[in-house]
Amino acid sequence: xxxxxxxxxxxxxxxxxxxxxxxxxxxxxxxxxxxxxxxxxxxxxxxxxxxxxxxxxxxxxxxxxxxxxxxxxxxxxxxxxxxxxxxxxxxxxxxxxxxxxxxxxxxxxxxxxxxxx
Amino acid sequence: xxxxxxxxxxxxxxxxxxxxxxxxxxxxxxxxxxxxxxxxxxxxxxxxxxxxxxxxxxxxxxxxxxxxxxxxxxxxxxxxxxxxxxxxxxxxxxxxxxxxxxxxxxxxxx
Numbered sequence: 280x281x282x283x284x285x286x287x288x289x290x291x292x293x294x295x296x297x298x299x300x301x302x303x304x305x306x307x308x309x310x311x312x313x314x315x316x317x318x319x320x321x322x323x324x325x326x327x328x329x330x331x332x333x334x335x336x337x338x339x340x341x342x343x344x345x346x347x348x349x350x351x352x353x354x355x356x357x358x359x360x361x362x363x364x365x366x367x368x369x370x371x372x373x374x375x376x377x378x379x380x381x382x383x384x385x386x387x388x389x390x391x392x393x394x395x396x
Numbered sequence: 397x398x399x400x401x402x403x404x405x406x407x408x409x410x411x412x413x414x415x416x417x418x419x420x421x422x423x424x425x426x427x428x429x430x431x432x433x434x435x436x437x438x439x440x441x442x443x444x445x446x447x448x449x450x451x452x453x454x455x456x457x458x459x460x461x462x463x464x465x466x467x468x469x470x471x472x473x474x475x476x477x478x479x480x481x482x483x484x485x486x487x488x489x490x491x492x493x494x495x496x497x498x499x500x501x502x503x504x505x506x
């Protein structure tokens with residue numbers, strides 16, 4: 280099956296620093312990658328949709344200048360949380376889709392747990 | 397109103413029990429529906445897609461009722477390993493985006 284990796288799996292940082300999270304599709308070309316955030320006991324909330332080579336589309340209420348997304352290749356998308364604050368502490372999960380003929384199946388990465396002190 | 401609503405539970409059932417989860421969605425234009433399973437502190441994993449004709453995968457049966465806009469998941473002969481959170485998911489009008497419900501937590505007891 281399709282494999283999506285994320286790095287790092289967890290990160291602890293000081294308030295005010297920036298954190299970059301990588302999402303890679305290991306065995307397929309992902310035309311679209313999605314970034315989600317999940318707070319404890321809550322559902323996954325879509326933050327943005329990223330298509331290779333174009334600007335990401337952000338969901339309402341998500342600050343594009345704070346959550347920088349780059350999708351420079353068909354196998355890599357990055358999310359940078361700029362000037363992180365404690366309220367940004369969350370579980371960030373990416374997913375990728377784009378396997379021919381199965382456009383609406385998303386394969387999820389293992390997630391990155393961010394803790395901002 | 398949430399786009400996809402589920403009873404968060406938890407559902408506590410003994411091993412071997414049959415348990416059913418329901419979910420409702422508000423966007424009548426949604427075309428694709430799924431059940432995902434999420435273990436604690438892990439990513440969601442696709443359990444099964446849901447079709448109007450209903451579909452079965454071993455002990456798991458999923459049903460879709462478009463007229464009432466609800467989706468169900470039936471688990472027969474529950475195992476301890478079935479303990480997890482089950483996420484009901486609908487697509488957002490064929491945009492490729494997925495809308496997740498809050499999830500229903502299942503605890504299967506020995």
